[in-house]
Amino acid sequence: MAFVIRRFYSSVIEKTVMISRSKDVFENLALEHWYYRHLDFTNKPMLLLWMNDNCVVIGRHQNPWLEVNFDQANNVHVARRNSGGGTVFHDNGNLNMTFFTHRDVYNRKKNLELIVETLKSEWNILTEINKREDIVIDNNYKISGTASKLGRPNAYHHCTLLVNCNRELMSALLRKHEKNIETNATVSVSSAVLNLTQINNKVSINRLMTAIGLQYLKTVDGKITKTLGFNYVTPNEHTFPGFNEIKKEMESWEWRYGRTPKFNITIKSNEQSVLLSVKNGIIENVSTTCNVSLNNLFSKKFSMNIVEDIKKCLKTIEV
Amino acid sequence: MFSSKMIKITKLSKYFHINSNNSQWLSLVTNTMRFSTSNILKDRYYTDKHEWIDVKDKIGTVGISHYAQEALGDVVYAELPAIGTEVKIKDECGALESVKAASELYSPASGKIVEINSKIETSPALINQSCYENGWLFKLELSSIEEVQNLMNEEQYTEFIKQDHN
Structure with a gap:
């Protein structure tokens, strides 16, 4: 049946x-x-x-x-x-x-x-x-x-x-x-x-x-x-x-944004560069070629504003 | 699984002509069960959603079957559960992307995610090339062995694919 x-x-x-x-x-x-x-x-x-x-x-x-x-x-x-x-x-x-x-x-x-x-x-x-x-x-x-x-x-x-x-x-x-x-x-x-x-x-x-x-x-x-x-x-x-x-x-x-697969982004300006490692949309690691403190970026939500801020910051450095 | 165990026991009891009231019988039953449990868990087990699980010392390694990887086509991205996540049997626990399709992964058993295959994060093609070896997805600390015993063995799974998809 x-x-x-x-x-x-x-x-x-x-x-x-x-x-x-x-x-x-x-x-x-x-x-x-x-x-x-x-x-x-x-x-x-x-x-x-x-x-x-x-x-x-x-x-x-x-x-x-x-x-x-x-x-x-x-x-x-x-x-x-x-x-x-x-x-x-x-x-x-x-x-x-x-x-x-x-x-x-x-x-x-x-x-x-x-x-x-x-x-x-x-x-x-x-x-x-x-x-x-x-x-x-x-x-x-x-x-x-x-x-x-x-x-x-x-x-x-x-x-x-x-x-x-x-x-x-x-x-x-x-x-x-x-x-x-x-x-x-x-x-x-x-x-x-x-x-x-x-x-x-x-x-x-x-x-x-x-x-x-x-x-x-x-x-x-x-x-x-x-x-x-x-x-x-x-x-x-x-x-x-x-x-x-x-x-x-x-x-x-x-x-x-948080579901973005982890990625690295290199930000270059003024012959200097900053590398950000981003996992779940959050900045996990920062490394830079220059002598500038970017510690305040740790654990922050990544955004294009941060990229712009870093570029501005790099421009102020005297090479 | 349970019924097949019972058949084994009945067959054995016939073979040895043992009386069920006998204490020897009881010890034989427990031994047989122990034997059959460890025997079962040596094999790979399959779900009807085409995941496989292989258990060693309460840790289950999970992947997708050859049939599944073939049906998906080239896997380009593997989204895996985070280590430490508690999952229940049949829970969605990630996804595989191939030819613009996201296919959900379902956990074949309950437990805690203890390891993920970091190699497939960079080379998801391993899932296609070696679905039972290098292309495993994650490891699970099982909360219940019985759940795995209820899945299909190799033979049953082969039959399942034939019946379901021919």
Whole structure:
């Protein structure tokens, strides 16, 4: 009997599309994490669509000081996500999609193919999935970046899709400069990017959400599929008990900066140099070629302000 | 694990024709159990999440299986638990990153983290190259040997992979 029941249940797949009303990156990352933690996606896959106001999102094992040009980051939140991979920029011209599944049916390629198919059928935009599992146009220009988190029983794959993003701001924030940081952290791979509206100006975030959502719901995986349609959600403590705590963690210094893999940074100025060793975002060791006391830096939280202060200090030394 | 031990004992009792009321029988039972326990712990044990654990003197060495490392692809970063952390069985205790995916690590047993493999911090590729030897992840001072005895042995794990993923 147990066997019969199991067979019956496993033959019905329930699919849902959720759209977040929030534009706050910490709220959306917390919502995504809440779903991952609290739901069981066995036979109930779910697609979450979300957008954020200006922000930079780094991968779980990345170094924000290496990835982000903080001098450009006024009024731009820097967030750390739970998945692997590199740094991305989000604004209202970028659509984020999270494909939740049971770990055993996690399939990044299939999700990306769904997006490629939709772009082709709706707007005749031809795109490809490259080796890094990003979606590109003309073999070169990236329009979508991918990352994932694999656990038990759940897994998710999420990706960005550039519709009409502020490419100048993105570039100013993420352009690579030599920062003299030595680390084993995951390092981003820079790519040339393109907005979908540059290819076809009829594409909009709203039309994309509808088209991708419908395509997702109607895709049948050889089993009976029941759709629960589109649903708007407002991430809050009332609907998602425990939400505030996850959001608080996402916003915390400890998660965003303290989780940075340990690194060394060399600060050079005036032919002198200072080497800082940073673990969990805290300065653990200081060594310098010059005769200046930097003992006050021990156990301090590392920041770009400290780097600037050291540079100023080095400049005052007579060589 | 418990039932297989019972089978062994029953088989032995048949073999030796011993009466269960006999004190000799009791001592045989304890000896058999001792024997089978030490025997069990010589082997590597596996979880259904594809971690392995190898126990010597209450210290369990933990890694991921060949099957798991192959499924992950090239590991580029290993996030390991801090030494001194108390973990419970099945707790998340770190993550491995490969091809832009962060895969959670789950502790195969409860205990305290006493050592981490610092070599894989600089060369995470060791997890792919040598998942059972140089690519181990961390060592755990076990709070309960029984937890390990309940995991799958080599043979059961091989069968599990066949059934689950073919």
